Amino acid sequence: MTNKALILLTSVLMSCQAQKDQSNELTCWSANDNQEIEFIRTSISLWNKGQETKVSFQPIPEGQSSEEVVMAAVVGKTTPDIYANMWQGLVELYSVSGVLIALDTIGDFKEFITERCGQKVVEEITSSDGHIYQVPWKINPIMTIYNKKLMRSIGYENAPRSYSEFLKAGALFYKDFDEDGYPDQWIGDTEVKNIWHQRLMNFYPLYLGASNGAPLIKDGKAAFNNQYAIDVFAFLQTIYLNGYFANESNSAGSDKFIGGKLATKWTGPWHVSSLEKFKPDGFEYEISNLPVPDNHQGPIYTYGDPKNIVIFNTCENPSEAWQFIKSLINEEGDLRFFTTTRQLPRRINLSENPMFQSFFEKEPKLKKFAEQSKYIYGTDNCEVLIEVLDIISQEYESCVLHNKKTPKQAIEDAERAVNVLLGNF
Amino acid sequence: MNNGFSIKPYLLIAPYLLFFLVFVLFPVGFSFFLTFHNWNIISPMEYSGLDNYARMFNDRLFWQSLRNTIWFLVIHIPLQIIVALGLAVLLNSNIKFKNFFRASFFLPVIISGVVVTIMWQQLYGFHSGVFNHVLSKIGVSKIGWLTSETMAMPSIAIMATWKNVGLYIILFLVGLQTVPASYYEAADIEGASAWQKFWFITLPAINPTLFMVIVFSTIGGFSLFIEPYVMTGGGPLNSTLSSVLYIYKQAFEFFHMGYAATLGFMFALIILTVIIIQKRFIETKDE
Numbered sequence: 001m002t003n004k005a006l007i008l009l010t011s012v013l014m015s016c017q018a019q020k021d022q023s024n025e026l027t028c029w030s031a032n033d034n035q036e037i038e039f040i041r042t043s044i045s046l047w048n049k050g051q052e053t054k055v056s057f058q059p060i061p062e063g064q065s066s067e068e069v070v071m072a073a074v075v076g077k078t079t080p081d082i083y084a085n086m087w088q089g090l091v092e093l094y095s096v097s098g099v100l101i102a103l104d105t106i107g108d109f110k111e112f113i114t115e116r117c118g119q120k121v122v123e124e125i126t127s128s129d130g131h132i133y134q135v136p137w138k139i140n141p142i143m144t145i146y147n148k149k150l151m152r153s154i155g156y157e158n159a160p161r162s163y164s165e166f167l168k169a170g171a172l173f174y175k176d177f178d179e180d181g182y183p184d185q186w187i188g189d190t191e192v193k194n195i196w197h198q199r200l201m202n203f204y205p206l207y208l209g210a211s212n213g214a215p216l217i218k219d220g221k222a223a224f225n226n227q228y229a230i231d232v233f234a235f236l237q238t239i240y241l242n243g244y245f246a247n248e249s250n251s252a253g254s255d256k257f258i259g260g261k262l263a264t265k266w267t268g269p270w271h272v273s274s275l276e277k278f279k280p281d282g283f284e285y286e287i288s289n290l291p292v293p294d295n296h297q298g299p300i301y302t303y304g305d306p307k308n309i310v311i312f313n314t315c316e317n318p319s320e321a322w323q324f325i326k327s328l329i330n331e332e333g334d335l336r337f338f339t340t341t342r343q344l345p346r347r348i349n350l351s352e353n354p355m356f357q358s359f360f361e362k363e364p365k366l367k368k369f370a371e372q373s374k375y376i377y378g379t380d381n382c383e384v385l386i387e388v389l390d391i392i393s394q395e396y397e398s399c400v401l402h403n404k405k406t407p408k409q410a411i412e413d414a415e416r417a418v419n420v421l422l423g424n425f
Numbered sequence: 426m427n428n429g430f431s432i433k434p435y436l437l438i439a440p441y442l443l444f445f446l447v448f449v450l451f452p453v454g455f456s457f458f459l460t461f462h463n464w465n466i467i468s469p470m471e472y473s474g475l476d477n478y479a480r481m482f483n484d485r486l487f488w489q490s491l492r493n494t495i496w497f498l499v500i501h502i503p504l505q506i507i508v509a510l511g512l513a514v515l516l517n518s519n520i521k522f523k524n525f526f527r528a529s530f531f532l533p534v535i536i537s538g539v540v541v542t543i544m545w546q547q548l549y550g551f552h553s554g555v556f557n558h559v560l561s562k563i564g565v566s567k568i569g570w571l572t573s574e575t576m577a578m579p580s581i582a583i584m585a586t587w588k589n590v591g592l593y594i595i596l597f598l599v600g601l602q603t604v605p606a607s608y609y610e611a612a613d614i615e616g617a618s619a620w621q622k623f624w625f626i627t628l629p630a631i632n633p634t635l636f637m638v639i640v641f642s643t644i645g646g647f648s649l650f651i652e653p654y655v656m657t658g659g660g661p662l663n664s665t666l667s668s669v670l671y672i673y674k675q676a677f678e679f680f681h682m683g684y685a686a687t688l689g690f691m692f693a694l695i696i697l698t699v700i701i702i703q704k705r706f707i708e709t710k711d712e
Contacts, residue, residue: 182561196678247552248553
């Protein structure tokens with residue numbers, strides 16, 4: 001009996017060891033999105049045909065959020081070798097904790113990324129310790145989509161460019177058809193829930209636009225107590241005080257933009273697919289920059305919503321993993337990604353690259369987002385960025401939505417709280 | 426009589442004991458250990474002494490979340506009891522389609538909480554919601570069901586009552602059916618009104634059920650999470666930030682496991698105190 005148990009135990013241990021020795025196999029997780037699954041699956045089958053190291057794939061397991069699932073995998077040491085969908089704002093937390101591979105230590109990584117994305121992006125993704133832990137992969141720039149007919153109805157050929165133009169358009173478009181004292185159509189709307197990531201869709205892109213891509217955090221301190229942030233709060237506060245934006249959650253009711261109740265919408269390229277699918281006959285829309293302060297000079301930046309690729313330190317063959325990632329993000333890989341998912345690869349001069357022109361001819365709306373990709377910023381490399389955004393979100397709600405504070409006071413309070421957070425952490 | 430040692434009883438309790446050790450005792454012990462540490466799950470733990478406790482006592486949001494939870498209980502428990510008891514009394518009488526109504530009232534209990542909250546979010550919409558549409562039609566001002574600081578928590582309490590009332594109707598029905606019919610017959614002979622029969626016979630007779638419902642509602646109410654998480658995110662102005670939602674945010678959004686464990690222990694202590702008070706009160710009543 002004892003001998004049998006010993007033999008069984010030895011075989012189990014040996015099989016575990018055998019599993020561990022299979023370093024010529026890589027595992028990859030992707031987002032749980034049908035198009036991305038299709039892209040990764042196709043890319044893997046192409047790779048596996050010609051390579052000795054095989055890649056296996058699965059969409060990220062179901063969970064409350066992908067962040068939670070990745071966190072659980074890190075704790076349980078069950079992370080994949082490669083994860084393709086890491087929000088840029090979380091990379092610093094993981095890199096400081098030592099669970100990611102420093103990619104700049106691998107062969108041609110830095111040259112390849114600099115050539116693909118440009119020096120500015122390389123600087124943006126370099127962590128506080130001087131290493132790079134992420135492969136810049138895809139972006140979804142936040143821009144204004146506007147209903148051309150509705151804008152024409154108030155005398156505008158394009159979406160309002162400046163804050164004062166936007167407010168003027170808001171007043172012109174405000175209509176109470178049923179005379180119940182409340183508007184029935186709005187110049188726009190944006191999520192009113194006090195959730196940190198919602199500020200990446202309103203405050204943050206407007207702040208980047210106003211400030212030409214200035215950071216929120218610099219040298220370990222809050223860097224957003226400036227006229228740009230105050231102006232953004234004041235602009236949004238005026239909008240809500242006058243009822244120019246709908247004061248309810250985006251998840252209440254049907255899509256107001258498709259329903260013709262909103263003239264503009266701040267959103268990303270993912271909205272184009274759903275508009276093309278569900279728009280009613282005769283619905284015309286166009287894409288433009290977000291509004292900026294009246295005295296703004298130069299190009300208009302926005303938030304790029306970057307999602308990147310990382311290699312976890314559980315990977316036994318990082319060089320081979322990097323070779324596989326290169327096959328995902330070279331020109332052919334990027335074109336395949338773009339056409340399959342309609343999300344933009346983070347590539348320098350994307351809109352001018354001859355390789356993508358035939359796709360832009362078929363999808364002219366996406367070209368606008370590609371043109372914007374020259375002027376995007378991701379996130380600061382801050383370990384506690386989620387809390388920073390939560391603090392800003394608290395002040396946003398208090399000032400912009402409920403008029404409990406002046407914009408100056410709200411930004412000052414946010415700065416103070418963020419500095420306490422950064423000092424204490 | 427065999428007084429010798431037998432392994433059988435231990436084997437019989439082993440499955441539960443194992444479950445208890447792994448899923449109750451270890452997590453509770455580990456959480457308590459965590460309260461003295463800073464830990465973001467992926468970095469090594471750092472000993473922090475009583476820092477988490479000190480932080481908790483100065484944390485405005487934690488105390489606000491506690492006040493919000495108590496405010497929710499103050500609205501939700503009486504509302505739940507009044508609606509459940511009223512409907513149970515009706516369903517216990519000789520009305521038509523009794524079984525249909527019993528099943529209908531129970532239906533929301535078995536529907537997923539997320540589905541219910543999304544559905545009610547549509548009903549509560551300021552511009553597009555059904556409730557405000559009806560109010561507008563009858564000339565009443567629209568209400569910021571989920572966007573007003575004062576209305577958001579009562580709106581959530583109303584929804585929670587709708588979701589859970591079926592369960593408490595069943596409990597009250599069980600209690601009502603144990604009241605002897607002879608009490609009512611005697612009251613009829615004495616010429617008692619329906620209200621007098623309810624107040625002097627029904628209510629005292631179902632007292633144990635009533636207190637059981639209060640205890641269940643209290644425990645259920647303290648764990649308020651999914652409704653504010655989905656509907657309001659804790660807003661507006663943190664007016665629907667429940668204690669459990671705040672603990673969740675600290676643990677799984679900000680990854681402050683040590684601090685979240687500290688809040689969790691404090692919260693468990695508060696619930697325990699409330700339940701002990703309720704238990705004492707019930708025992709005093711029974712005596």
